[in-house]
Amino acid sequence: MLTVDALSCARGGLAVLHGVGFVLNPGEVLILRGPNGIGKTTLLRTVAGLQPPVAGRIDAPAEGLAYAAHADGLKAQMTVVENLEFWSAIFGGPPIDEALRAFDLVGLRSRLAQNLSAGQKRRLGLARLLVTGRPVWILDEPTVSLDRASVALFADAVRAHCAAGGSALIATHIDLGLQAEVLDLTPFRAEGAPGEASPRPRADAPTDPFDDEAFL
């Protein structure tokens, strides 16, 4: 469903991860782990197609990905229902009732998004995934500021999604209680990347005279 092969990605012009590879099959969940700053967000944005890879290959179904990031993409001046309906219309996805129920938002239907608490906002951001109708979910720390009950709701939603043949790629620091493979990113840290102890060979002495690493 989603195949990533020997992928390198960069942020701010600096290589962050190097040689990442994995395969995500329908019905599977893959959890990305790694300390803060290793490059999880960068990897997910690259896979989602928001930035080009430095090297390597990403095989994803055309129009098959749904991405949810640190920011939720909610309009403060629109209500919960309006927000969801907008995204449903854009993606041509399923109707929103199911999504409202799955994330326990029915009681908040007509509240403006700006009047939600941090966790309620996050639930709405996750409900958006359901109305995209996309098979592959790419999630960056989805459970931030959720309480235990809401984390369980989220886990249920992921399970239901996988049971229906979908799959999910999730970067997270906490245990979601999902049956999933875990990919630790630490071994893929690019040489010389932020926080690395051993510096890579000096830039003024490249091995290949035609390959200048200042322009990677």
Add this chain to the structure above:
Amino acid sequence: MLTVDALSCARGGLAVLHGVGFVLNPGEVLILRGPNGIGKTTLLRTVAGLQPPVAGRIDAPAEGLAYAAHADGLKAQMTVVENLEFWSAIFGGPPIDEALRAFDLVGLRSRLAQNLSAGQKRRLGLARLLVTGRPVWILDEPTVSLDRASVALFADAVRAHCAAGGSALIATHIDLGLQAEVLDLTPFRAEGAPGEASPRPRADAPTDPFDDEAFL
């Protein structure tokens, strides 16, 4: 050190919590728990003096509180050191080296804040607490997007703060591994507040004819 008595607070003109009371002594940590939307953020803002209480009393030392919220108050265009030094100068607090070390930011000293990852930003936001030199910390979900190692750093910082006679009031959903009292906010939910089943008496039939509840 901090005494809160029969406190009611409101958000958006609507009562959220009712009759909250607690005492925080030097060296103590109090953890606030409660489901999403119960009013933790509202309570903390009220205690920090950012919004007036509807009723009740807050006894806090003058200029004794340091507040850290969902947003970190970082300037994207300033470096880590510049950000910390600014807050240190404003609060007239201790020098910043200690704070940099405590949150493992030494290697990021001269990075612009906008080029930090989510977790690194959060660490910087927490380091700010150390340079305020204030005895009472008021923290709203401080560990959002931190990895395990960083959560441990944070817990160490809180322990050191308490050992030096400080205290902390922390709203969080996860277990910080701190020795602390826990206050569950669920029983203090105001009548008619979000999620409450029994509606309060209708507005057009208030018991006291001179008390109009639309204007609380």
Add this chain to the structure above:
Amino acid sequence: MSIWEYANPKRFMQVSGALLPWLVGLTLLTLIVGLVWGFFFTGDDYRQGSTVKIIYLHVPAALMAINAWMMMLAASLIWLVRRHHVSALAARAAAPIGLTMTLIALATGAIWGQPMWGTWWAWDPRLTSFLILFLFYLGYIALWEAIETPDTAADLTSVLCIVGSVFAVLSRYAVNFWNQGLHQGASLSLDKEENVSDVFFFPLLVCIAGFVLLFVTLVFLRTRTEIRQRRLDALEARERLA
């Protein structure tokens, strides 16, 4: 029992509800008498012809436009000092009425200006400061609309009203300095020689009284509406949350 009793929403609703029918009747009576007297039972002016009759709309509207702002200023101060919700809502209620009065004065003035000065508009000090007043009303109303939390909105608009008043007075003076005008000076003062002749004067007084009553009536009505709106919002919010 102090006068502040009436600042209680419940009490205000009771009293204003009882008063309103009388006010409406009195307003209608005065206005009809004043306007009919002015329009049909006074002769034409020897210089201005029948256009002079615009005065019966123009002058009262202009007076009320200014006084509405004064009333808002007073209500804002009361809100800030004593925090009586009714006074905040009364200020909010008065703003659109003041805006309308300003518009009426501007429009009737423009219509009058065409025959009198040969132009719809001139950058005369009084006209100009009226235009600025119009802008102040617009900004004040826009600020009320833009803020969602009622008490916050009341506080901020009150601050704006006070600061705005100072600047409005300042503008009035500045504009005077900037251009000498075409517009008539004040001619209603009782001790002046060149008063408008009595034929126009008495119906004009009745019209002014009518406009004052109209203003009071409308403010009462709209304040009641605002209070009900506020209660409705509170109910709806609770309903949604329950």
Add this chain to the structure above:
Amino acid sequence: MIRLFLRDLALGVRAGGGFGLGLAFFLILVVLVPFGVGPEPQFLSRIAPGILWVGALLACLLSLDRIFQLDFEDGSLDLLAVAPVPLEGVTAAKALAHWVTTGLPLVLIAPLLGVLLNLPGPAYSYMILSLAIGTPALSFIGAFGAALTVGLKRGGLLLSLLVLPLYVPTLIFGAETVRRGAEGLPVGTPLAMLAGISLAVVALLPFAAAAALRINLR
């Protein structure tokens, strides 16, 4: 796409930055100019076309950063970029929504403000016509500028700096149309040029804007 357009309309109206305010700004600007240059009527009537056009341009400019900035900040733009809609369509829909909330009301109120500035009688119809034809170009050029600066924190002034030179041709032909109209000269050429610019801009700039957005997102 239509959904996006409608959403932006709704947000424009709700978010405190809707119809009324664009108008209000235009109004205020037109009121301020006489304070600056003095109140003589024959004088005002000479500069009226230029001032009205410059005013329309500035009213447009002030609301430009709303086009993409908010969507960028709250992450909507990331999501739209991976949504099954072409980004060119997104930029066009947003520019159009901007025009309906900003340009269109300006066209409608311009005659009223013409009175304040003593605009000569025959110029009114040309004023409306030229604004109606020219303001879409302002919105689409502005959307391109907004797309270029979207990543920058509060790029408001940078945006103005980039966009204003691009506005020059529209401004010249627009104001020229009204000036000629006021003096009873033929207006065919400037009006045709104005229409040409508008058409070209509306047809082509969404592509440039979409390209700029893609670059800014990565």
Add this chain to the structure above:
Amino acid sequence: MIRLFLRDLALGVRAGGGFGLGLAFFLILVVLVPFGVGPEPQFLSRIAPGILWVGALLACLLSLDRIFQLDFEDGSLDLLAVAPVPLEGVTAAKALAHWVTTGLPLVLIAPLLGVLLNLPGPAYSYMILSLAIGTPALSFIGAFGAALTVGLKRGGLLLSLLVLPLYVPTLIFGAETVRRGAEGLPVGTPLAMLAGISLAVVALLPFAAAAALRINLR
């Protein structure tokens, strides 16, 4: 407080909205006006004082929302409100930083732009003087407006609507000073009024602004 002022200066310069851009906007506006009203020199020289003043005012206005909005969004304002510095001082420091990054450069470049608009010879010194005295008032009034609208998402246009009428007296006295200077008339009264307004505004409005901020934060 000084730290805050310095930080705001540094941010103003770094954040892509610094010195250069305020100037550039002013420059472009002054360049656009001849396109709008036509190029006759004696004509331009008559409207020059007014246009320069209106331009300064708009350049100021465009950068106003930066004063508090960014700090509000990233939470700094909450933190400053509980910090051991009076909020009045915070608003004053921020308004001052705004003046140094926006008003001051305008004062310095105005003579250059006067040349473009054919400003009459004797008016130059009055132009500089009146701008130097008047622009601080613009920044402080603007800071008050920004404090009123800080909670509102992209309150840019609302801010303009609130602030522009407050700018009227400053504009009148400023432009009047230059106009009289250009014609060789005495300028004492308008200049004194301008100075009076500036002093009063700088002394009093930070209190109103701080009050508005406190209300907006809760």
